[in-house]
Amino acid sequence: MPETILSKTVLDCAKLTTREINQQLKALASEGIEQVEVVNPAGRHNLAIALEHPITISFQGSVGYYCGGLCDRATIEINGSCGWSVGENLMSGQITVQGNASANAGASAHGGKICILGNAGPRAAISLKGATLIVSGNVGHSSAFMMQQGRFIICGDAGENLGDSIYDGQIFVGGTIKSLGADARLEPMTAQDWEMLTQELHPLGLDAKAYEFKKIVCAQELYHFKAKDFSKWKDAY
Template sequence: MTQGTTQQTRSEPLPETVIDCSELTTRDINQALRDHAAAGTEAVTLLNPAGRHNLAVGLASPMRIAIQGPVGYYCGGLSDGITLDIEGNCGWSVGENLMSGQICVKGSASANAAATARGGTICVLGNAGPRAGISLKGATLIVRGNAGPSSAFMMQQGRLIICGDAGENLGDSIYDGEIFVGGRVASLGADARFEPMTDSDWTMLTSTLAPFDIAAQEYDFKKIVCAKELYHFKAREFSKWKDAY
């Protein structure tokens, strides 16, 4: 059920709308979000999500969405231009293949946060599980806490910023992009290496983290990039490939 909708012209933004998810199917909820976006609603709040999967997916609108509670898998995935706040924890693959916009998880995220995300910013204010930023393709993923093993696996572009500790095999098979870790790095994966921090790196971190009330200077950030030793197979380097794969 929806509440708070008023009759206005399509050229005027509609006031905030509240949707109670408890009596609706996931399809109904997502269709309601699309309908409100088409009508020009500026903001929607979802109540009682109850850990449901696939909420707020496939949206292409600058509408603001606030979800009051924990969500399941793929929340905000396949979207373009949304601003999404999740007041709780989330399951696998939050923000998968995000094209643009912003998603903020005000809890912790399970595995594969921001998988294949191409643009925008995903911020997890708690911890992130394994494979955070897997196959990242241009977006920025921020984790204020710790990130699990194999984060940034097969990363292709973009940035992964981990303010806490990073698990084993960080950046394994990275192709391009940048990783910043403010805490301890358990180990690097194949073809990942440390690179000295620059003034421009610190400037970027300061401006990127500030909107989420995170002070970059409070952390001892290290930078990890691709070593580019495995871009092309060479027989004399077979041992490196054997160890990596």
């Protein structure tokens, strides 16, 4: 059973299965417990999945893949690194990763915010649908592939094919871009963009003006198929 210390509930994963961990987290959230510290996560996969009530969860250690997926209104902090697809299909709330993230960070996230205070692997923000994904370091190739809505802020460098087949949304890169994908283009930064970046990065201890941000949006050349543009579609797909 979880141990309650003052206003904090401590949940030790050492002798629990993944199903039991998630069942207890859901029960605590439904009971109105505000804060849970999870110890000994030991890189387990599928932790804190599909939480539907407001709760703050702090993982003391690294976690595996799909942590925080499908969550609504939860606040999750990972004091370590995480596997692929952190925050997959996130609906609302916030996930903060103090270390690095593997591939597909924020995949298909509809809302909320995911902050990775390290590097992220390939395909970060793939099919992003409205959330905000912030990476303080670098991201790998094919990030923001088929991005549909939302905001993707990369303070470091971006790998090949950034924003390939992007449909909508905004990408900001503070470092270098190895290459842009099909239908992605650079757009001039505005004063409103800099103001937004300052507001998003300041709470993370980051200074937007310390980076040379570039803005990437959809060129809208692939919105409608035209025979004369077949080569562009071929390159994209």
